[in-house]
Amino acid sequence: MxxxxxxxxxxxxxxxxxxxxxxxxxxxxxxxxxxxxxxxxxxxxxxxxxxxxxxxxxxxxxxxxxxxxxxxxxxxxxxxxxxxxxxxxxxxxxxxxxPTFKLKPRPSTAREGWLQAGVEVYGGPLLNSWLDRELCFAGRMVTVDGRDHLVRTGPIARFPQLAVHLDREVNNGLKLDRQQHLHPVWGAVPVGDHGGRNADLSTDILAVLARTAGLDADEVAGFDVVMADTQAPGVFGASGELFASxxxxxxxxxxxxxxxxxxxxxxxxxxxxxxxxxxxxxxxxxxxxxxxxxxxxxxxxxxxxxxxxxxxxxxxxxxxxxxxxxxxxxxxxxxxxxxxxxxxxxxxxxxxxxxxxxxxxxxxxxxxxxxxxxxxxxxxxxxxxxxxxxxxxxxxxxxxxxxxxxxxxxxxxxxxxxxxxxxxxxxxxxxxxxxxxxxxxxxxxxxxxxxxxxxxxxxxxxxxx
The missing domain is CATH 3.40.630.10 (Zn peptidases)
Known part of the structure; x- marks a missing residue:
């Protein structure tokens, strides 16, 4: 060795x-x-x-x-x-x-076996930079009594790219439709029981956020929730002279x-x-x-x-x-x-x-x-x-x-x-x-x-x- x-x-x-x-x-x-x-x-x-x-x-x-x-x-x-x-x-x-993406009202959707969340573009992000990253949801939820509750998930969502095999021209110019393509996946629709793994799985992203904040979903009367990259900041370069975050x-x-x-x-x-x-x-x-x-x-x-x-x-x-x-x-x-x-x-x-x-x-x-x-x-x-x-x-x-x-x-x-x-x-x-x-x-x-x-x-x- x-x-x-x-x-x-x-x-x-x-x-x-x-x-x-x-x-x-x-x-x-x-x-x-x-x-x-x-x-x-x-x-x-x-x-x-x-x-x-x-x-x-x-x-x-x-x-x-x-x-x-x-x-x-x-x-x-x-x-x-x-x-x-x-x-x-x-x-x-x-x-x-x-710049980021903000949850829309009634955000929970499901298509082709995937759980997705409706989001709206916030500000002017470089859209392609958000693809294929593990993202969290974070912000505030306001309960019926008017109190604010901060909430953040762990890595839960992703904007998955289409494989190059299914779009041979992608490297000649990627074009993202903000409504169709920027629709993040945050889970898979349960198929069978798999030994009880899915027993507590919600298909409602707001219910997941409420639970993360220690709330019942029916307590939440409003929310301001955005997405964020979960990768930790770090230095790089030959001598650690550059910083990414x-x-x-x-x-x-x-x-x-x-x-x-x-x-x-x-x-x-x-x-x-x-x-x-x-x-x-x-x-x-x-x-x-x-x-x-x-x-x-x-x-x-x-x-x-x-x-x-x-x-x-x-x-x-x-x-x-x-x-x-x-x-x-x-x-x-x-x-x-x-x-x-x-x-x-x-x-x-x-x-x-x-x-x-x-x-x-x-x-x-x-x-x-x-x-x-x-x-x-x-x-x-x-x-x-x-x-x-x-x-x-x-x-x-x-x-x-x-x-x-x-x-x-x-x-x-x-x-x-x-x-x-x-x-x-x-x-x-x-x-x-x-x-x-x-x-x-x-x-x-x-x-x-x-x-x-x-x-x-x-x-x-x-x-x-």
Whole structure:
């Protein structure tokens, strides 16, 4: 027997600490509702108190977290006794949802001996990337008493491809009909007893979900349930320099904001603004207490137009209520917004080596080159010259490299929560994020160093520099 080569590379390299934490967060967040709940759980463990928007907000210094459906808002009130200056906000904006498939009403069907589930396309997924993967169902079920119950299955469903023997032209161009072909299989219709194996098998996917959530099916009055890939994130590449995961768009940004808030909580120190130059006037906010905020919205992949989306009122409601409990209103609130910043963090594109012509010919973001500063002349991203200078300063303090992203003029540019939030609030906004390949795939990829670097820049941002 040949002795093992002890110098051979490991086939499954260990994850660095930050990536392991990100991987754990992704696996805990198969739906926007789970992501919001996981942020709240971790912040409460770090000493944050749960706020209820149906009640008056607390005024005492400390951290607070609020969950609205699939969105989560968190903030930290500084010690008001340090200064009489009007506080300013440093807001990390992100989103909890990702492209996927959502269960339709009356979803259970059976055909040719297979149990299937009716789903609707959510957002703009790369459809072919979801084929032949083991998928789970996850989301919330609402019972007749109005209570939410989180639910997630294990690997249960799959979009099976047609064998090449039955479609000899498939490799010349796969075309998927969203109604006919994206109809996942989640079981087989029982045939015989097989020794009692099928005695407890339900042919109703909602009954299976209810049972998984510890509920009776007749208790469930409504549901918001999506599909998610169950494969765990991992590193790959010759030196483990690449990272693959589902839902990096945009759980990578939510996680960066969460980790930065946890870091602030651990340090126990409040920040003050460092006198940012704004519109040619220097030092307007110098010394103002900084209120760090994580605003993780839902429904960005659908355009953000919902009560928990960036086009809705949730962030403005939170900001104004926080100022109100601190005794700031009217002119003071306007001064606070004018001195604040919003860092809109969402994923961007790395240059694809097989489609380099689809990218700008000069600005070529690379894996492990640092987070992206996203720029668009038509304000599909909110970055301007002042924002670019500010982001360079935050990255410099954090010791983090960054790189610019701009689209090829012939390829339409996507957008983010940045322009929406800037329009609603009038707060200076910068669009950033880690670079990805295979964005909107069931499994995206990035440089293994870039997620932690984004968290470092966010931490410097929160610290008021």
């Amino acid at each position: 040949t002795a093992p080569d002890t110098d051979a590379p490991r086939l499954t390299p260990d994850l660095p600490a930050y990536l392991q934490d990100l991987a754990d967060f992704v696996m805990a967040s198969p739906s926007s509702y789970h992501a919001a709940a996981e942020v709240a759980r971790r912040l409460e463990a770090a000493g944050y108190a749960r706020a209820d928007e149906r009640l008056d907000f607390p005024a005492e210094p400390g951290g607070y977290v609020l969950v609205r459906d699939g969105a989560v808002m968190a903030w930290r009130i500084p010690d008001a006794g340090r200064t009489s200056a009007t506080p300013v906000f440093r807001i990390l904006g992100a989103h909890t949802d990702s 589902g839902r990096l768009d945009n759980l990578s940004s939510v996680h960066a904001g969460l980790v930065a808030l946890e870091s602030l909580s651990a340090s126990g120190a409040d920040a003050s603004a460092g006198g940012v130059v704004a519109d040619g006037v220097s030092g307007e906010s110098a010394g103002a207490p900084v209120i760090p905020v994580l605003a993780a919205f839902d429904h960005e992949e659908l355009g953000s137009a919902s009560r928990s989306g960036a086009a809705g009122p949730v962030l403005e409601d939170v900001l104004r209520r926080v100022l109100d409990v601190m005794g700031v209103s009217g002119q003071g609130a306007a001064r606070s917004f004018a001195g604040s910043w919003l860092l809109s963090a969402d994923a961007g594109h790395l240059v694809h080596p097989n489609y380099a012509e689809r990218h700008d010919p000069v600005n070529h973001p690379r894996a492990n080159g640092g987070p992206l500063l996203k720029i668009n002349a038509n304000q599909r991203y909110s970055t301007d010259a002042a924002g670019a200078a500010a982001f360079a300063r935050w990255c410099g303090v954090a010791g983090v490299p960054f790189q610019e992203f701009v689209s090829n003029n012939g390829v339409p540019c996507g957008s983010t929560i940045g322009p929406i939030s800037a329009t609603r609030l009038g707060i200076r906004t910068v669009d950033v994020g880690i670079g990805l390949l295979s964005m909107h795939s069931a499994r995206e990829m990035c440089g293994a160093e870039d997620p932690a670097r984004l968290a470092g820049a966010v931490t410097a941002f929160y610290n008021g520099v």
